[in-house]
Amino acid sequence: MLSSETKDEIFDLIGQTVTPRLSDQLRFVLEIDKLKTIIRQTPLLDISRRENDAEHSWHLAMMAMMLAEYAAPDVRLERVLRMVLIHDIVEIDAGDTFLYDATAEAGQEEREQKAADRLFGLLPKEQAVEFRSLWDEFEAHQSPDARFARTMDRMQPFLHNVFTGGHSWKHHGVTADQVQKRMAVIADGSTLLHGLVTRLIEESVARGFLLPSSSD
Amino acid sequence: MLSSETKDEIFDLIGQTVTPRLSDQLRFVLEIDKLKTIIRQTPLLDISRRENDAEHSWHLAMMAMMLAEYAAPDVRLERVLRMVLIHDIVEIDAGDTFLYDATAEAGQEEREQKAADRLFGLLPKEQAVEFRSLWDEFEAHQSPDARFARTMDRMQPFLHNVFTGGHSWKHHGVTADQVQKRMAVIADGSTLLHGLVTRLIEESVARGFLLPSSSD
Numbered sequence: 514m515l516s517s518e519t520k521d522e523i524f525d526l527i528g529q530t531v532t533p534r535l536s537d538q539l540r541f542v543l544e545i546d547k548l549k550t551i552i553r554q555t556p557l558l559d560i561s562r563r564e565n566d567a568e569h570s571w572h573l574a575m576m577a578m579m580l581a582e583y584a585a586p587d588v589r590l591e592r593v594l595r596m597v598l599i600h601d602i603v604e605i606d607a608g609d610t611f612l613y614d615a616t617a618e619a620g621q622e623e624r625e626q627k628a629a630d631r632l633f634g635l636l637p638k639e640q641a642v643e644f645r646s647l648w649d650e651f652e653a654h655q656s657p658d659a660r661f662a663r664t665m666d667r668m669q670p671f672l673h674n675v676f677t678g679g680h681s682w683k684h685h686g687v688t689a690d691q692v693q694k695r696m697a698v699i700a701d702g703s704t705l706l707h708g709l710v711t712r713l714i715e716e717s718v719a720r721g722f723l724l725p726s727s728s729d
Numbered sequence: 730m731l732s733s734e735t736k737d738e739i740f741d742l743i744g745q746t747v748t749p750r751l752s753d754q755l756r757f758v759l760e761i762d763k764l765k766t767i768i769r770q771t772p773l774l775d776i777s778r779r780e781n782d783a784e785h786s787w788h789l790a791m792m793a794m795m796l797a798e799y800a801a802p803d804v805r806l807e808r809v810l811r812m813v814l815i816h817d818i819v820e821i822d823a824g825d826t827f828l829y830d831a832t833a834e835a836g837q838e839e840r841e842q843k844a845a846d847r848l849f850g851l852l853p854k855e856q857a858v859e860f861r862s863l864w865d866e867f868e869a870h871q872s873p874d875a876r877f878a879r880t881m882d883r884m885q886p887f888l889h890n891v892f893t894g895g896h897s898w899k900h901h902g903v904t905a906d907q908v909q910k911r912m913a914v915i916a917d918g919s920t921l922l923h924g925l926v927t928r929l930i931e932e933s934v935a936r937g938f939l940l941p942s943s944s945d
């Protein structure tokens with residue numbers, strides 16, 4: 514591995530050869546390589562290991578392209594792609610929080626805001642503002658684009674659970690009502706996909722992939 | 730892991746609950762999870778392991794977003810994003826070929842064509858045609874969008890080599906003239922970025938990251 518002094522010398526050389534602007538952009542591009550080391554709860558479908566945030570983000574982008582027809586008519590795919598590609602980069606500093614872990618959620622938002630300041634702050638000013646506001650939009654999940662992006666973000670680990678026989682649901686003792694509650698927001702992005710998820714939750718309980726609702 | 734019979738039952742259920750079309754789309758979405766297991770020569774920047782094709786594809790999409798201003802004015806970012814996201818999926822069947830390995834190249838194109846037939850063929854007909862033609866366009870590297878996508882695809886492992894002190898160049902005994910030759914196509918996507926790469930090749934030789942040209 515190169516020392517940070519050597520790396521700084523090379524970034525300086527890039528700044529002198531082209532522009533400081535490009536040097537800053539490449540600092541960001543190389544910093545986010547760390548997203549490949551942030552490990553999620555979701556296993557690969559072959560259960561060989563758990564997936565990381567970078568490959569998860571790629572998978573969401575692929576899903577968004579393939580399933581775009583189920584989004585609201587005013588959804589713009591390019592913005593959805595940009596959102597899902599950047600949505601998790603704050604986890605480089607803030608870490609991944611498991612969807613069914615309520616205690617880890619404490620302090621998560623503050624950590625993620627600080628991470629967004631640092632990471633997007635590596636970019637040239639107007640690009641930092643552009644991508645920070647795109648991330649803020651994703652986090653607020655009010656716009657049609659953000660809602661469809663979040664629908665992808667919820668569906669992907671759900672599908673991995675169904676098609677691994679409930680691998681991480683079983684590991685964490687998750688129940689059907691918990692899944693139903695976490696998947697409710699899918700309806701904001703697509704009622705059709707939410708209908709499918711509801712049916713697959715039933716099927717997962719019937720097949721023993723998922724514990725029945727604790728109230729049942 | 731679920732048996733393929735059980736998976737087929739669930740895909741059938743999806744087809745009955747919604748449409749066979751959505752079932753086919755999700756078959757594709759889940760099949761491409763395998764891209765996360767296709768390992769490239771390029772190491773992560775922390776050299777903890779080699780990267781896989783899925784996270785590589787995510788990284789190219791991030792680069793394309795951050796560096797879009799260096800592309801030709803007629804380049805459409807959305808198409809570049811789509812291209813870099815799908816460009817490697819044929820390697821699920823055909824495997825990764827190292828850029829500096831001439832012998833492995835034999836038969837690669839035929840393997841990739843067969844892989845494209847099988848993988849895109851999982852999708853509903855008109856979507857299969859759409860994404861297959863996008864991949865063909867990337868492979869032909871004639872259009873401005875395809876050229877910029879290829880520029881990203883060449884620059885990312887190049888930058889990883891520079892910022893790891895030539896990790897995989899050293900491992901494979903690669904020389905400056907080999908790198909210069911492989912990076913020549915970057916100029917088709919951006920002369921500015923090609924100029925930078927040329928300067929960084931010199932610097933990499935000067936710092937001992939890369940062997941000098943064999944003719945030197």
Ligand SMILES: [Ca+2]
Binds near residue numbers: 600601666
């Ligand atoms: Ca996520």
